[in-house]
Amino acid sequence: MQLFPCPFCGPRDETEFQFATEAGKALPEPAGDVSADRWAAYLYLKDNPKGVTREVWLHSTCGEFFLMERDTVTHAVIGSRAMGGEA
Amino acid sequence: MTRRYSAWTLAKEGLRGQTGWQPAWRTPEPKPTYDAVIIGGGGHGLATAYYLAKNHGIRNVAVIEKAWLGGGNTGRNTTTIRSNYFYPESVALYDFALTLYEGLGRELNYNIMFSQRGVLTVAHSEGEMEIAARTVNAMQINGTDAELLTPAQALDKAPLLNRDPRARYPVFGAVWQGRAGVARHDAVAWGYARAADGLGVDIIQDCEVTDFLVENGRCAGVETTRGTIRAGTVGLAVAGHSSVLAAKAGFRLPIQSYSLQAMVSEPVKPCLDTVVLYMGTGTYLFQSDKGEIVVGGGLDRVPSYAQRGNPPMQRTVLSGMLEMFPSFGQLRMLRQWAGNVDVVPDSSPLIGPSPLPGLYLNCGWGTGGFKSIPAGGWLLAHLMATGAHHAISRPFDLDRFATGRLVDEAAGSGIAH
Numbered sequence: 001m002q003l004f005p006c007p008f009c010g011p012r013d014e015t016e017f018q019f020a021t022e023a024g025k026a027l028p029e030p031a032g033d034v035s036a037d038r039w040a041a042y043l044y045l046k047d048n049p050k051g052v053t054r055e056v057w058l059h060s061t062c063g064e065f066f067l068m069e070r071d072t073v074t075h076a077v078i079g080s081r082a083m084g085g086e087a
Numbered sequence: 088m089t090r091r092y093s094a095w096t097l098a099k100e101g102l103r104g105q106t107g108w109q110p111a112w113r114t115p116e117p118k119p120t121y122d123a124v125i126i127g128g129g130g131h132g133l134a135t136a137y138y139l140a141k142n143h144g145i146r147n148v149a150v151i152e153k154a155w156l157g158g159g160n161t162g163r164n165t166t167t168i169r170s171n172y173f174y175p176e177s178v179a180l181y182d183f184a185l186t187l188y189e190g191l192g193r194e195l196n197y198n199i200m201f202s203q204r205g206v207l208t209v210a211h212s213e214g215e216m217e218i219a220a221r222t223v224n225a226m227q228i229n230g231t232d233a234e235l236l237t238p239a240q241a242l243d244k245a246p247l248l249n250r251d252p253r254a255r256y257p258v259f260g261a262v263w264q265g266r267a268g269v270a271r272h273d274a275v276a277w278g279y280a281r282a283a284d285g286l287g288v289d290i291i292q293d294c295e296v297t298d299f300l301v302e303n304g305r306c307a308g309v310e311t312t313r314g315t316i317r318a319g320t321v322g323l324a325v326a327g328h329s330s331v332l333a334a335k336a337g338f339r340l341p342i343q344s345y346s347l348q349a350m351v352s353e354p355v356k357p358c359l360d361t362v363v364l365y366m367g368t369g370t371y372l373f374q375s376d377k378g379e380i381v382v383g384g385g386l387d388r389v390p391s392y393a394q395r396g397n398p399p400m401q402r403t404v405l406s407g408m409l410e411m412f413p414s415f416g417q418l419r420m421l422r423q424w425a426g427n428v429d430v431v432p433d434s435s436p437l438i439g440p441s442p443l444p445g446l447y448l449n450c451g452w453g454t455g456g457f458k459s460i461p462a463g464g465w466l467l468a469h470l471m472a473t474g475a476h477h478a479i480s481r482p483f484d485l486d487r488f489a490t491g492r493l494v495d496e497a498a499g500s501g502i503a504h
Contacts, residue, residue, distance in 0.1 A: 040489040044341035048330035050392045
């Protein structure tokens with residue numbers, strides 16, 4: 001089992017975590033002016049990089065979302081930190 | 088010179104000391120220009136090349152593969168072919184593939200070892216039996232074969248199933264699709280490669296696409312590790328790495344890559360002559376022609392390009408196997424592997440024009456790429472040759488994410504894919 005670092009609980013078993021989304025998405029606003037294509041891009045399109053990626057994860061055990069940087073090829077975790085208002 | 092495979096040529100070559108066999112396909116140098124270039128030498132890419140030549144008479148075609156034929160997901164799947172889906176659009180697509188598979192060995196003159204041994208999807212409660220009945224009704228209305236089985240009928244199909252009345256997941260009944268089955272995955276890739284080569288298609292291995300050639304806002308070819316190759320039309324069939332190529336072409340896709348893993352046991356004597364999937368555990372398995380038990384399950388839970396698979400899912404899959412077949416606890420596992428799959432939010436594929444004109448997509452197959460190979464190839468060839476959708480591929484266009492007309496099979500059929 002791999003250990004993921006929860007910023008609140010420390011290193012915990014990977015089965016306690018859930019992937020939420022890629023980091024860095026900004027809600028398009030104002031909602032009334034957002035075209036269907038822009039909504040679809042916000043909701044569905046992904047960079048899905050091969051290599052280093054920044055993601056939002058949920059630590060199900062403590063219920064906190066946080067940011068984690070890791071490598072999608074080696075699975076090495078580069079770091080994690082609490083959300084600071086941005087995503 | 089022996090080109091055609093038959094019992095007669097086998098006997099003839101046996102008497103001649105096997106000296107007349109030809110390589111199944113050529114190894115040509117890439118030409119500077121083709122009418123059509125397909126990126127990805129897996130099942131879908133090779134099938135696309137074959138149908139471009141066969142259905143549309145376009146023979147000046149190259150398939151470009153970064154490594155070796157069928158070395159990606161085509162060689163890493165668990166070879167099951169079925170069409171037990173819920174929505175009419177999905178059944179039309181997967182049943183088209185299944186129907187093409189039924190005649191494929193003869194069509195390609197290559198034994199793909201398609202064995203229609205049936206898929207048994209076992210339900211464990213009254214609630215799941217209602218879902219099973221709904222699935223069977225949908226499949227029958229959509230024109231494919233499906234039967235709802237009683238517990239006794241289900242146990243008759245797979246006698247070693249867990250019969251303990253206190254089992255966590257008891258056999259309460261099942262969905263049976265008798266036309267479903269398994270085929271030899273390498274043979275599907277090799278058969279299409281050989282048939283396409285016979286029609287004049289160049290299959291170029293060890294040639295990686297590094298960039299796209301864009302002229303006047305249109306895809307005019309590809310840059311590769313073996314030089315520039317110009318093309319009238321370009322197809323992308325690289326599931327598992329679709330986002331990587333899309334980034335080079337300047338657009339993003341609604342895809343997340345995950346690992347999907349599988350395992351095989353040591354070979355044992357024949358004990359299971361169908362494919363069994365448990366709704367409760369998500370584990371499925373069958374016995375290969377060599378006697379190995381081939382086991383698979385759901386996706387790993389961590390987005391990944393690692394092609395190896397994580398231990399928690401191995402544990403889940405093997406626990407599932409022991410729940411389904413307690414006697415398989417005696418088996419020793421021989422190998423474990425994983426492939427990268429394209430996971431799309433509605434669990435349906437992406438087939439259609441890409442945001443870059445002149446580049447067409449065949450990707451997003453999730454865990455179901457192998458069973459779709461003939462249809463994926465047929466439909467991408469149609470798009471590349473005519474520039475327009477075939478009626479079967481139209482619902483799977485990228486535009487469904489903006490229009491909201493998703494084909495949500497994760498919700499529809501509840502099958503892990």
